Amino acid sequence: MSNLAVTNELFFDRTGLDSGRVESIVGEALAGMDDGELFLEYSQSESVALDDGRIKSASFDTTQGFGLRAVADDAAGYAHASDLSEPALRRAAAAVRAVATGHHGTLAAPPAGTNRMLYTDMNPLGAVDLTARAKLLADIDAYARARDARVRQVMASLSGVWQAVQIIRADGSRAAD
Template sequence: MNAHTPAPSILDSCGVAPERAREILGEALAGADDGEIFAERSESESFLFDDGRLKSAAYDSTEGFGLRVVAGETAGYAHSSEISEAALRRAGQSAALAKRGYQGVAAEGPRSTNSRLYGEDDPLASPDFAAKVALLQEIDAWARARDPRVVQVMASLSGERRIVEILRADGRLIRDVRPLSRINIQVTVE
């Protein structure tokens, strides 16, 4: 995927048709005051370069969702790390228990006030693995060349891309992409 191409919605990419997710949410919220499906996907990587060599490289990915039903002063919440139609259905049935005969009126959704702070860029996709390791090597060599008293250089690079989506009762899908890159350098001099 191109670093600038918007990714499909989390639900859609897990095989849950947006219409079906809206139906499941609608069934769970029937007679409730408010609620939503909150889905999140996170990917992260980290590199540690120490003593002139790559000591570790790691990658992690997680995803999941929560479904909330608000009925008066009661809120029902169910969540799962499995994003599927069956898991959504189970969560909807569990969270809907908060209603227990309650018949409310759906609240008006919140006003859209947030401005988009980041694009769809993915700090894990570019530059590639070899270029990230080369950058850490360059930092190590540069720091050691500055002063003969430098005895240790430790450089770490980490990146994360978190996508949050909220499917509201009115059918709106709100999406927020949160990229993060961080580099740390520690130099020991004797």
């Protein structure tokens, strides 16, 4: 599955947002601007911490949201929200339009798509269950204590973050990672 397909599923299929309407909102918000884009973000993070042979904390968090940026001459307008909805996007669009007062620019061309894919689009956070991660931390604790009898306290943790982003420009061009 491509990065664009993964992010389309996260930002449109799951939320019920219509991609065509979002493109239209972005296009209207950035009309007459010199530059700008909608940045959609979805992130999952997890952490497990061990202290003296016991799991002290374990957490999992999911966040999502967007940022809308508009540039007119040397002025920039920026609005963001964690609510991925059409009303929130429309409020953000109205806010960034404030920098366009009396400005009639030409939107900059999108950056060239020259990036290489350096990793897969798979979310690795669910690949190893909590029991296996707790065992790895216990093994680290045992290893540190076996190295030197003077070791009195061992603290170890595992953390991971998976992030997906999609950028939509006024001309409808998209990039995803």
